[in-house]
Amino acid sequence: MKVSVFAPASIGNVSVGFDVLGLAVTPVDGTLLGDVVTVEESQIDTLDVVGEFADKLPKEKEQNIVWHCLLLFNAALKAQAVEVKTVALSLDKKMPVGSGLGSSACSVVAALVALNEFYQKPLSSEHLLKLMGEMEANISGSLHYDNVAPCFLGGLQLMVPDEQVITRDIPLFSDCYYVMAYPGITVNTKAAREILPSQYSREQLIAFGQNLATFIDASYRQDKAMAFAMIKDVVAEPYRKSLLPGFEQAKQAVSKLGSLAAGISGSGPTMFSVYETLEQAETAATWLKQNYLQSDQGFVHVCKADEVGARIID
Ligand SMILES: Nc1ncnc2c1ncn2[C@@H]1O[C@H](COP(=O)(O)OP(=O)(O)OP(=O)(O)O)[C@@H](O)[C@H]1O
Ligand SMILES: N[C@@H](CCO)C(=O)O
Numbered sequence: 001m002k003v004s005v006f007a008p009a010s011i012g013n014v015s016v017g018f019d020v021l022g023l024a025v026t027p028v029d030g031t032l033l034g035d036v037v038t039v040e041e042s043q044i045d046t047l048d049v050v051g052e053f054a055d056k057l058p059k060e061k062e063q064n065i066v067w068h069c070l071l072l073f074n075a076a077l078k079a080q081a082v083e084v085k086t087v088a089l090s091l092d093k094k095m096p097v098g099s100g101l102g103s104s105a106c107s108v109v110a111a112l113v114a115l116n117e118f119y120q121k122p123l124s125s126e127h128l129l130k131l132m133g134e135m136e137a138n139i140s141g142s143l144h145y146d147n148v149a150p151c152f153l154g155g156l157q158l159m160v161p162d163e164q165v166i167t168r169d170i171p172l173f174s175d176c177y178y179v180m181a182y183p184g185i186t187v188n189t190k191a192a193r194e195i196l197p198s199q200y201s202r203e204q205l206i207a208f209g210q211n212l213a214t215f216i217d218a219s220y221r222q223d224k225a226m227a228f229a230m231i232k233d234v235v236a237e238p239y240r241k242s243l244l245p246g247f248e249q250a251k252q253a254v255s256k257l258g259s260l261a262a263g264i265s266g267s268g269p270t271m272f273s274v275y276e277t278l279e280q281a282e283t284a285a286t287w288l289k290q291n292y293l294q295s296d297q298g299f300v301h302v303c304k305a306d307e308v309g310a311r312i313i314d
Contacts, residue, residue, distance in 0.1 A: 110310060
């Protein structure tokens with residue numbers, strides 16, 4: 001038995017829902033923007049890391065979060081009295097680390113889903129999602145599901161404060177194009193959280209609640225203009241944009257090129273922007289390639305919402 005699982009990139013926060021909203025995305029040209037984990041039976045437990053961004057990860061397998069996923073998954077199997085096998089794991093690291101694209105979430109989700117498939121699904125989806133949250137909390141220092149939930153389940157996910165539910169699928173705008181521009185520099189999620197204020201004013205609190213509630217209402221009514229007018233980040237962007245060279249200029253430029261909204265994807269440095277037509281998205285992508293990239297590791301992808309989430313691939 002050999003199983004390979006792909007887990008897609010995601011936009012954490014979607015600007016309007018800090019830590020509580022996330023959207024999975026997939027390039028329109030068929031590029032696999034995400035990580036792939038393969039599991040097969042073996043004499044001993046091993047982890048092989050390949051792919052474009054493999055050299056950006058710690059060399060020792062014990063430092064790799066896919067290895068931590070194996071240990072966590074095995075403990076969950078033992079708790080259910082399921083016999084644990086030894087496995088060869090392979091991670092195809094296609095996602096840049098510290099990119100704001102949910103790179104660690106991609107590895108966590110691909111690993112846990114692949115292991116669960118390998119064992120023919122001993123753990124429920126709810127149990128898997130909790131393990132994914134636990135992994136993300138260890139990595140970033142606080143429990144937030146806004147990357148792992150959309151990466152696992154696909155679509156636009158709203159985290160709810162109920163441990164039995166965790167996340168709700170929100171209607172998305174499936175005809176929109178999302179341009180993801182990764183400038184090729186790294187922003188560590190933990191560090192990007194530490195620069196945020198520990199307290200916000202009443203004015204900021206009201207703006208946050210009103211924007212998010214209006215966005216969710218407009219999403220249910222499929223009112224695109226109202227929904228994207230609410231993509232305003234009062235929690236993180238004002239403080240994090242100083243970490244992102246050229247972000248403000250790029251936001252203004254894509255607005256002139258017809259973007260419905262733009263913001264920081266997750267904790268950055270990737271910028272996302274939203275368009276009604278493919279032509280507008282491609283024009284903005286060209287501008288961003290020429291002006292927003294900071295190194296030759298950077299890239300720009302025109303995407304749509306990924307409505308599937310983690311999936312088995314050949
Ligand atoms: N398979 C892995 N994928 C990603 N990061 C890993 C992996 N294994 C170990 N790490 C380490 O975990 C940390 C992840 O850091 P960070 O949370 O900033 O990245 P990220 O989740 O990729 O960010 P983002 O969500 O913004 O894309 C890094 O120190 C990285 O070296
Ligand atoms: N909600 C998290 C996402 C990290 O990708 C943050 O913005 O810190």
